[in-house]
Each structure stands twice: as C-alpha cells, then as structure tokens.
Amino acid sequence: MQKTLKKYFPIFALPTLAAFAVSFVVPFAMGVYLSFTEFKVVNSSEWVGLSNYIKIFTTDETFLHSLWLTVKFTFVSVISVNIIAFLLALLLTKGLKGTNLFRTVFFVPNLIGGIVLGHIWSLIINGILGIFGVDITYNPEYGFWGLVVLMNWQLIGYMMIIYIAGIQNIPDYLGEAAAIDGATPTQVLFHITIPMVMPSVTICTFLTLTNSFKLFDQNLALNGKSPETSLLALDIYKTFYDHTGLKLAQWHGMGQAKAVIFFLLVAVIAFIQLRATRQREVEH
C-alpha cells in the first residue's frame, strides 16, 4: 500500500506542505537570517553580524525591561492561577449536586478572545480607579496587577477542568483505605490527592507558563500604550511597527533579533516541559 500511496503525494500532502512552507518554513528561515541584518523590507537587507543582538541588550531601552516584566508576570500568574484552580477543583469533586453547572460557568472566560477580554477589564479597572480620580496609566503597578487579574480570570476555569480530570482519575480504594486507617482529610490531601495529581500539575504549570509568557492581545487591549507595561511579545511588535524614518532598517533588525531571543526562550521552556513529562512517563 505504501508504494501506491506514495504516488498520491500531490493530493494528500502537497496542499498542506505548500501552505506550511509559505506561512511558516520560509518566514522562519528568513526571520533567523534577517536578525543578523538591517532591513527596511524583507528582500533588501544588509549584513551586520551580531550587532542587533548586542544593541538590544545594551543600547535598547525597552527589551530588558519588558523581559524582566514578563518573567515577573509569568511567575505570579503561574502560582496564583494554579493554586486557585486546584482549590476550585477540590471543591467541585466533593460529589455535590450541580457541580457541572459551576464547571460550565467557570470555563466561560476562556472562550472569549484576548482583545475583548482586555477591553472588558479595561472598563472595569478604569471604572474602579475612576472613583479615586486616576486610571490604569497612572501607575505601572496598576497595569501589572490588572494583567495578573485578567490572566487569572481567563485561565483558572481551564486549569480547573484539567485538575478535576486528574482528581477523578485517582482510584477510590486509595481514599477508602486511608479512611479505614484513620487518616484525616488533610493527610489524605497531602499524601494521596496531591501526589496523585502531579501529572496534571505539570501540564497546567506549563500551559500557564507558555500562555503568560507569550501574552499579547490582552496586553495590547488593556494597557498597551505605555512602554512600561509592555510585555515581551508587545515590545517586539512595537519595535517593528511603531517606528518610522531613517533608522527604520535598524529597528527592523533589532525587532527580528528580539524575536529570535523570544523564540529561544519559549523553546527552552518547551524542552524542559518535554523532559518533565517524559520522566514522569518512565516512573509510572
């Protein structure tokens, strides 16, 4: 069968591969190349070696700031989202009636797009701050915590569902045996539930990690104007599109270099995730 199927390459694989080449493979390869050049448009570039990479870490004022802000934001979001989602999952697996309804409600924010989410929270946060006569641009801290609240609102329901699946997979006899041995609910939580849901913890940690690290739409809609509250993805976008004039080619080169660093950081996270999941698979 393999031989006959092989001849059908143009029907089965070609359309997808053509689209994949045009929208991903070629742009990716060109993107890596252009990070070592200065260019106004993609087809006319001038080789400058590592100079873009040196500039973004030395003379550029926004890159390191947005990188540090993104790391802080990701750290806070991962911890808060996962703790709250896990506690909610515990409440919803107590065998109460009507838990499905709550599950449905908590998942709703996850369906709404980032731009709309950002504008909803912009109205609410500015509405609250308006009572004190200021708005979200008044203090960068407001923008930061606004994003954290938004991220929690969006992701908690999603992570909760994964935790619920994890908790429901724990065999009943473990809890029953512990109860016969006289274990308290706290002991059951720390010695049975939490160790048994560790695979879900790994999945949820990395999902929140990559989602927070790559955040763009929400950031743009909620507090995108200020460079002080621009996360990495938005900073890259602004480096490309917020400049005009003579130095445009330099900005484009720097933007592409930032994008390569951003990609490498995301790749490292993905690699660690792969290792973490593989290890666990071996253990079981």
Place this chain on the structure above:
Amino acid sequence: MKKSISKSLIYILLFFIAVVFLAPIIIILFNAFKSNFYISSSPFSIPNADTFAGFDNFIKGFTQSDFMRSFTNSAFITAFSVAGIVLLTSMTAWYLVRVKNKFTKIIYYLFVFSMIVPFQMVMYTMTYYAFEFNLNNPIGIVFIYLGFGAGLSVFMFSGFIKSIPTEIEEAATIDGCSPVRTFFSVVFPILKPTAITVAILNAMWIWNDYLLPYLVLGSGENKTLPVAVQMALTGGYGNKDMGALMAMLVLTILPIIIFYLFCQKYIIRGVVAGAVKG
C-alpha cells in the same frame, strides 16, 4: 447535621465565586443598556428608569462600527479555514504516518517544531510573503491559516492514526480501493473524534485571533471582528460612543457563549485533549 452545614457552606462559596466570574460580563451587559453619560459616570450601577437606554446602543453598535461586515468576514474565514485544516491535515497526517521514509520523518518533525515557535518570530516575514503572494484577502488568509494550523493538527491526527491497525486499510486496498477512496471511506470515519477536537481548537483560535488578520487583512473592509473591536475601542479620543462600544462587546461575546452552551461537552473535551497532547 455537620455534613449538611459544610455542604451549604461549599454551595455559598461556589455561588459567590460564580458571581465573581460572571460579574465582568454582567457589568458589560448592564452598561450596554445604559445611555452614554451613565457608563462613564457610574459604570457599576444597574440600569434604572433614568439611565435605561433600551436597545439604542445595540442599534448603533450594529450600524456604526461595520459590525455585520466584520462578523461575516470572521465567520467566513473561520468556517473555511477550519474545514480546510480538518480535511487537508488529516490527509497529510495519514500520508506521513503510512509512507515511512526520511523525508516524511523530517516533515513530521518540522510540523511538531512549528508548534513551539511564537508568532512574533515569523510575524514580519510572513506578512511580507502574504502580500507578495497576494494572500492578503479573506480567501488568501484561509491558506495562511492552513499553514499555521498544520502543526498542531497534523500532530494530533498522527498520534491517533499511529494507533489504528493497518489491516483494515490493507483489506480495502486488496478489494481495489484507491488511496483516496480508502482514506475517505475507511480512515476518515475512524478519525472523527480527533477531527472534532481539531476543529474546535482551531475554530476558537481563528475566531479570536487578532494580530495575524490585522497584519494581513488590515483594518479596512476585510477586517475581522477582533480587529473591528480593537479599532472601535482605541480609535478616536474623546468622541467614543461608549454605549455603542458596550453593545458591540456584548454582540461579540454572545455568539461564542451560545455556541458553547450547545456544544459544551465537545468544547471542554477538545480543549483538555489539546492541552494534554500539545
């Protein structure tokens, strides 16, 4: 007795959290029914006889902001992209799994690799090629979405296809079926659960996507709904019609929530499957 008290405490707690979760949406809904002045002066009040504006905002939101136009664009792009992705990537995945050689292996790993690359990495160059190849229109962008959706979709289909025994397909071939017929009458029906998952994941992503359609289609007559929302809410200082904007947000959220209420089971299952595999 003790148990029922703790039970009602949990219910009260859950109810309270549910209100917190829905509050932002409810606040937007309330404001959509208030006249302009009261949205900025008292954003958290419930509409009353003085502030109630009826459906005025919705009529304005519908007519002023190109809402229908961008809604149709979004619906067209999402529907055709998802259909194309499900059909073509399942075919590609089957080909890559069943034809075993170096080339198919490399292609497969390229698809997997593309899943971890953030959009900003290819943003500028991809936009250039989209214009170069005349893909900067609602039909062209379907082709671009096929390319971007291919990574996750091929990966998920391949994972499932690897678990299907080849005997059934071989029997069909011996009976004289061509690969095309074998795929559509034997393989694809088996893939249906994965196809639903792939369709839901891609539909949610494409419907809500902002940056790609903004760069490729711009903010003109081809703009999608998220782009229209962003334009309406950030453009033109001072003379923003807040009422119309609130109505627009409600109109944008509403179709998603209705869709969710109907296919809740599939959506939750699909999103979880996507999370665990991706």
